């Protein structure tokens with residue numbers, strides 16, 4: 001093998017294309033990764049603004065700021081944008097940047113397709129957001145049926161913009177499927193000599209498995225919206241009982257996609273945390289292979305638990321029981337992961353730079369979200385909790401305090417490698433503490449109002465829930481605006497005027513191929529494959 | 534040991550095609566929705582469709598040129614193979630959604646509406662008198678969804694179609710063997726035969742649809758039986774059309790002498806796709822027409 005490597009002469013000069021064409025026509029994994037991350041950040045602010053509208057309305061009982069119709073559009077678009085426009089693109093952006101560098105490849109396996117995957121997103125979200133703009137201008141309503149777009153709300157009763165929404169979802173799906181195929185091809189085909197599967201960094205592993213989940217379930221989502229389209233416009237009756245169909249069937253198809261989807265949003269987060277914890281504990285990850293097996297079993301199990309979202313639809317008892325036990329089973333591999341992270345830190349020589357702070361906070365708060373998930377998994381208990389703010393609290397703990405936190409951690413962790421400059425540590429810590437205090441102020445009270453019976457997706461509520469809701473709204477505004485600290489810190493680091501230069505290794509405990517490259521990493525990562533021992 | 538393995542990486546130059554693709558799809562989508570809402574096809578939709586055709590023509594054309602210029606090494610070839618295989622898997626899952634809908638409607642939704650299990654009250658309160666049956670020849674509410682007069686039969690056209698597609702899977706395999714052995718004449722004959730079989734299949738499928746609409750009263754809006762029937766067979770037919778088009782393109786490329794016995798990934802990819810379309814049909818034949 002080494003003969004092959006020596007044969008290769010240094011011929012690459014780092015010439016980058018210039019101007020707008022660099023971005024529009026890009027075939028470079030770093031540029032495309034940057035575009036994904038910037039897109040995701042922009043969407044975070046747009047979706048976040050919607051969340052603040054929701055929270056402002058919920059500050060007091062009664063109706064203050066918006067009409068119920070508009071409130072519904074806010075919850076719908078907030079959910080859709082956060083899931084498909086923020087969390088997923090951010091992780092694809094991280095994969096684009098890091099997977100080739102971690103496995104010793106020059107780029108992604110299919111670079112042109114990579115660019116198409118990205119550029120479909122502005123098209124898809126342009127269409128979606130246009131429907132909201134039109135709604136604000138008084139021309140019809142934007143989608144208003146919740147991010148889960150249950151039939152018949154979205155079929156019989158959906159506004160005209162639903163058809164735009166349907167095709168927008170199709171475009172997001174095409175984007176995700178192509179992105180996933182690309183990641184699989186890259187990992188299977190472009191690993192450096194010696195980089196066997198069981199030597200791959202955990203982040204690469206988790207994305208490998210996530211990509212399979214994406215290819216398996218995004219087409220099912222496409223099928224669901226296609227049936228919606230024909231039910232709405234061409235007279236079919238998939239979700240209409242009058243023709244022998246069933247609205248509950250929509251929920252089955254949606255959640256067959258939907259539950260693996262939530263793991264699509266958390267497995268890469270697991271990967272990020274599995275890179276950061278060992279670095280700042282200055283130890284190897286505890287239980288590498290059990291991490292890989294745990295991730296795989298979570299992925300497998302995620303296909304057979306979907307109906308835990310449907311306990312109250314009147315399924316036969318056997319089905320309730322099956323989905324209840326299968327769901328609880330997932331807690332086992334998830335527990336293995338948490339155990340391994342904690343054991344990695346055990347007796348490590350730890351320091352708490354910003355990425356580590358976010359990572360540790362992730363472990364604690366994700367675990368809270370996991371526990372509330374377990375509570376919801378108990379079918380008879382879920383009869384009470386379903387469609388209350390308790391569910392909202394659960395999934396925000398795993399998605400905001402979990403997935404989004406891991407993305408923050410990843411950005412701080414890798415930004416020096418991407419830009420060659422250290423970010424401002426003081427601002428990073430400030431961002432962490434303000435965010436962490438406010439995010440708990442925002443979401444923790446939702447557990448209480450949920451258990452007390454406050455329903456989700458309703459703009460008005462009973463007096464008794466007022467105080468907790470006020471706390472939540474205060475937390476929401478602080479959390480929302482504290483993200484400007486992150487924005488400022490990133491801009492400052494990228495411009496690099498008053499920053500410290502990063503070393504190649506960046507972090508003392510960092511280990512892996514990506515840290516052998518210079519900071520900032522060259523335009524094409526590895527033009528000669530490194531050999532991994 | 535192969536030296537092309539890791540020595541030279543191949544990374545394509547910046548390309549306009551992804552952006553063209555986004556513009557094409559966005560235009561087509563806006564055209565499709567406005568056409569649906571307007572009740573007739575407006576100019577945006579055909580423009581979008583033409584852009585999509587231009588996209589495929591241009592992008593695949595560029596890839597073919599690069600391939601003919603021998604830019605691709607073994608590694609690129611492997612990436613293409615992996616990409617194609619997983620693309621086909623995603624297609625399988627797309628069909629799985631519709632098969633899932635078929636099974637759910639047939640085994641759960643319709644029986645429950647008829648009062649099966651502990652659903653006696655469902656039947657009593659919603660549509661008393663509705664009797665579960667499959668194929669569904671009487672809908673719960675026949676004023677909203679006009680039930681078909683009769684169901685599809687497994688014999689006749691569908692059986693002929695099954696034979697045609699199965700035969701086409703054989704012919705393309707023979708063509709592939711001929712290609713590998715470097716026999717150009719049988720290659721052309723058997724590949725041509727595959728295309729003809731595909732096109733005849735499509736004609737018969739259209740024939741079947743016309744009979745369904747005109748004589749059997751089986752339409753998209755004749756209840757969940759019609760819905761599942763037309764979406765499953767319709768998407769399959771669409772895939773056969775795509776497959777036949779791809780076959781035609783590789784036929785032209787064969788005539789131009791593009792493929793060698795060793796290097797002919799495009800041929801193989803189309804053959805995989807064709808087999809996939811064939812397997813989906815078998816599922817359709819068994820579960821939609823026969824059982």
Ligand code: HEM
Pocket residue numbers: 148262263265266308309327328330331334369370371372373374376377378382385386387391394395398399402403
């Ligand atoms: C320990 C693992 C988990 C368990 C046992 C679990 C269980 C559940 C259950 C039973 C529900 C349905 C509640 C209801 O509607 O009544 C639910 C909802 C939800 N979960 Fe989890 N969950 C887990 C982890 C996660 C993770 C990791 C994510 C995402 C990263 C997630 C995201 C969601 C979302 C988004 C919903 C709400 C969907 C909606 O109705 O809008 N969950 N979870």
Ligand SMILES: [Cu+2]
Pocket residue numbers: 258259262305306308309
């Ligand atoms: Cu779930």
